[in-house]
Amino acid sequence: xxxxxxxxxAKQYPPREPGSLPQDLLRGVDLxxxxxxxxxxxxxxxSGKSTLLHVLGGLDREFAGEALVLGCDLRAVTDxxxxxxxxxxxxxxxxxxxxxxxxxxxxNVLLPDFFGDGVPDAERRARxxxxxVGLADKARAxxxxxxxxERQRVAIARALVAxxxxxxxxxxxxxxxARTGEGVIDLFRQLHREGMTLLIVTHEARVSHSATRxxxxxxxxxxxxxxxxxxxx
Amino acid sequence: xxxxxxxxxxxxxxxxxxxxxxxxxGGVALGTGCLVFFLALGAGLQGVVNQVFPVSTREVxxxxxxxxxxxxxGEQKIDDATVQKLRALRGAxxxxxxxxxxxxxxxxxxxPFFGRELRMGLEVxxxxxxxxxVGEDAxxxxxxxxxxxxxxxxxxRRLLELYNxxxxxxxxxxxLTDSMLVGFQIPLELGKSWVVSRSLPDSQETSMQLVGFxxxxxxxxxxxxxxxxRRINRKYGADADTYSSVLVRAQSADxxxxxxxxxxxxxxxxxxxxxxxxxQIGAAVELVTLALSLLAALITVLAAVNxxxxxxxxxxxxxxxxGVLRAVGATRGDVAAVVLAEAAATGLAGGxxxxxxARLAGALLDQLARTGLPEFPFKPATFFTFHPxxxxxxxxxxxxxxxxxxFLPARAAARLEPAKALTES
Numbered sequence: 001x002x003x004x005x006x007x008x009x010a011k012q013y014p015p016r017e018p019g020s021l022p023q024d025l026l027r028g029v030d031l032x033x034x035x036x037x038x039x040x041x042x043x044x045x046x047s048g049k050s051t052l053l054h055v056l057g058g059l060d061r062e063f064a065g066e067a068l069v070l071g072c073d074l075r076a077v078t079d080x081x082x083x084x085x086x087x088x089x090x091x092x093x094x095x096x097x098x099x100x101x102x103x104x105x106x107x108n109v110l111l112p113d114f115f116g117d118g119v120p121d122a123e124r125r126a127r128x129x130x131x132x133v134g135l136a137d138k139a140r141a142x143x144x145x146x147x148x149x150e151r152q153r154v155a156i157a158r159a160l161v162a163x164x165x166x167x168x169x170x171x172x173x174x175x176x177x178a179r180t181g182e183g184v185i186d187l188f189r190q191l192h193r194e195g196m197t198l199l200i201v202t203h204e205a206r207v208s209h210s211a212t213r214x215x216x217x218x219x220x221x222x223x224x225x226x227x228x229x230x231x232x233x
Numbered sequence: 234x235x236x237x238x239x240x241x242x243x244x245x246x247x248x249x250x251x252x253x254x255x256x257x258x259g260g261v262a263l264g265t266g267c268l269v270f271f272l273a274l275g276a277g278l279q280g281v282v283n284q285v286f287p288v289s290t291r292e293v294x295x296x297x298x299x300x301x302x303x304x305x306x307g308e309q310k311i312d313d314a315t316v317q318k319l320r321a322l323r324g325a326x327x328x329x330x331x332x333x334x335x336x337x338x339x340x341x342x343x344x345p346f347f348g349r350e351l352r353m354g355l356e357v358x359x360x361x362x363x364x365x366x367v368g369e370d371a372x373x374x375x376x377x378x379x380x381x382x383x384x385x386x387x388x389x390r391r392l393l394e395l396y397n398x399x400x401x402x403x404x405x406x407x408x409l410t411d412s413m414l415v416g417f418q419i420p421l422e423l424g425k426s427w428v429v430s431r432s433l434p435d436s437q438e439t440s441m442q443l444v445g446f447x448x449x450x451x452x453x454x455x456x457x458x459x460x461x462x463r464r465i466n467r468k469y470g471a472d473a474d475t476y477s478s479v480l481v482r483a484q485s486a487d488x489x490x491x492x493x494x495x496x497x498x499x500x501x502x503x504x505x506x507x508x509x510x511x512x513q514i515g516a517a518v519e520l521v522t523l524a525l526s527l528l529a530a531l532i533t534v535l536a537a538v539n540x541x542x543x544x545x546x547x548x549x550x551x552x553x554x555x556g557v558l559r560a561v562g563a564t565r566g567d568v569a570a571v572v573l574a575e576a577a578a579t580g581l582a583g584g585x586x587x588x589x590x591a592r593l594a595g596a597l598l599d600q601l602a603r604t605g606l607p608e609f610p611f612k613p614a615t616f617f618t619f620h621p622x623x624x625x626x627x628x629x630x631x632x633x634x635x636x637x638x639x640f641l642p643a644r645a646a647a648r649l650e651p652a653k654a655l656t657e658s
Contacts, residue, residue, distance in 0.1 A: 050656070059560060060652035080564050087562025094655065098557045102245030114238045115562040158561065 001071070003166055003197040004033035004056060009065035010220075011051055025051040026063065027220040033213075035165070038192040039199045040211035040226075048220040049201040050170055056199065057090055057168045058082040070166060087116045091159030095171035097151040099143040099158075105130065105150075106139040109157045119162050129157035133187065149180030156187060167191060169200045173207060185210050234567045243574035250547055254579050257540040257638075261583025261631045262590060264533030269591035269619070269627035271529055275522025276618035279515060285391070285611050286511035287448050290486040291326075293493060295319060295479045298502040309500060311476040319481050322495035324488030329366040329480045332462045334359035335471035336433065337426035340419050340441070347407045356427055357441075358454030359386070361462025366480065370447030372415050377461035383418055383442040384461050389450040391610075398610040411446055418442045423465055433469060449480075478504065533634045540579065540638030544572060548646045555646055556654030565647040572643035573636060580635025584628035591627065592619060 006029050013023040025048045033039055043049045054060040055067060058074050061082070067074040070089050074082065086092075099108045109129055113122035130136050133153035143151055152172060159167055169188075173181035181204070189210050192198055200207055208214045214226030247254060297309050311330065319328040338357040344350070364375045367387050375385045397408045424436035441455065450456035467473035481496070483489045493503055548555070555568055563571075595617035602616060 051652075054652035054655075057560065059556075059655065060650065062650075083559070083562055083564040083567075086560060092560045094557075098553060098560075098655070100245065100554055100557065102249040107241075107245070111558070112561040114242050115234055115558075115564070115567050118235070118238070162562075 001035060002032050003035045003070055005068040006031040007066040009055060009063055009067055011063040024220050029222050031222060035197050036195050037197055038212045039215060040208040041201045041215045041217060042203060042208055043217035047217040049217055053168050053170050053201050057092060058086055084116055087112055088162055089164050089166060091164040091167045093155050093159050093169035093172045095174040097155045099151055099154055101143050104140050104142055105135060105154045108154055109161050111158055112162045126161050129160045133157045149176050152176055152184060166197045171201055173204055234570055239570055239574050242571055243578060247575055247578055253543050257543045258579045258583035260536030260539045261580055261634055262587035264529055264536045265584050265627040265631040266587035266590040267529035267532055268526055268630060269588050269623050270594055271522055271525035272623045273595055273617040273619045275518055276620060277616045278518045280618050281611055281613050282511060282514045282518060286507050288508045288511045291483045293481050294504040295481055295496050295501050296504045311479055312474055316479055318499055319479055322492050324483050324491035325481055326484045327482045329363045330476040331478045332361040332459055333477045334462050335466045336424055336469040337431045338421060338423050339425050339427055340421055342419055349406060360451040360456050361459035362449060362456045363459050366449050367447050371445040373444035375444050375458055377458045377464060383440040384457050385444040386441045386455040386457050387445045387447045387450045388455055389452050390446040391452060393446060394610050398608050414443050415445060424469055533630060537634040537638035540635050541641060544639045544642035548642045552654045552657040555649050556651045559651035569643040569647040572646050573639055576635045576639030577632060580632040584631025587631055588624050588627045
């Protein structure tokens, strides 16, 4: 069973000025990602990588075409069902970490527990997740007291606390130095070995080298698919 | 989203935005504080009015019409038969006839009066009351014990207030309390008047003994047992069969209308002079309270607008955070609930602060009144009556104002598309 199935997914932004043309962000993207794959999505700035990630994560419903994520038709479900999908099935990691400054590291990791039916045994899982990213001793620290790498690891722990089968990350090493970024990539490799499906938007080669499959987006189109390329080589 | 988790999430944001939300809470506190303050002032002043003009909602004072044709012809009167008819009226529970002392009487006092030497002489005006009407206000027996015994009297408490606040300070006389006066005796000369032409040939010396204070007692003089008045009037050949008025008690306040209609059918009239005073002054107090409460409501509305602006700014600043909440599973309702929970906390804090400020302002003004205002009759110990309902209303209005103010920002936050919110710089 595939984790992701896209058929003819397209997205436009309305014209910025009257008389100008609408901006095509995604143009007829077809994609199948099997469960357990580690996919890197490359592309230049403005190529549609983040837009694709938002569509896949159910964060953006205004698109054309058909999108199934973990068997869920993203255009057919209600807003609440989509929220539940994000809550239990998808973990997100963002380039700018997006931690809530008023909460401690532990509370940030526990954030998914605040919503829906919560997360079973949330406190224990959150501490385990922090331990896994090497921040067990920073549980009570607020984001302002953490380094960039530590913040990103807290964000990854937050994405893992509900133990989702799919992890979506948008430039997760973009704001990290080489050494810290390598640690994050190692963590992704480990998650992949454990069977998690990962789709990482990146423009960094070191991330792509760790992936089992590399997609390249250019001007909203899927320009190259590393899996196919490997097969043809 | 469970309420405990909602509170934990809102608490973090509240702490972070304490400055801006403190301004909102301050505005709400000012509005609700004014509201509670003015309502308490109105209730306090109404209490003073009720003390000065105690009006029962179940009782009416029935008198002979002053301008009735029958009265001019000498036919209109209140006798025992009329009292029976009044008792039989629909809705009437009881009728208590009153009779005035219809012979002249004076009191002459010379001697020690609670530590001072006092010499005085006064015409005595007296009204007879049924002992049942005075009830437990009399702390000694209130019944006629014959010519040889002192006549028990009750005095209206308002007269004691006037004595203590006006008469005593002017004449340098001691201030008196109930317990000092009950049992006090004063000489009484029946059939005698300071106006020589009114004096009767066979005057009699006796005495009055104060047995209590009662709102039932007449304001113009003293009140004696009805039997004593009847005996004295009869002895001096005055009218001892007709009454000057009858207090009719209705079964309930709703029955007063029926009783009044029955009274008019009997050709009698209801003396509602005191009731009208109370109603007019009470209406004036209510009107002023209403106007001031409207002013307070206006301040609260402005506070709600201020809250709305503060929360719009807060939502704008937290757009990306709202995107994160949506990304980890928050529904639109969850996002709105978080904003409204913050508003509720702001409103509750404002309401509690407002109520506390109102009470403090009331206590301060009472203190200023105690030390700065001269003594006057019925000067209250406090001008404010803080009913629990007013306090609850204050907190409730504050909560409502904050929630209404935050409603549109909460809706705007809930409507944010997560992808757009996450890309907001």
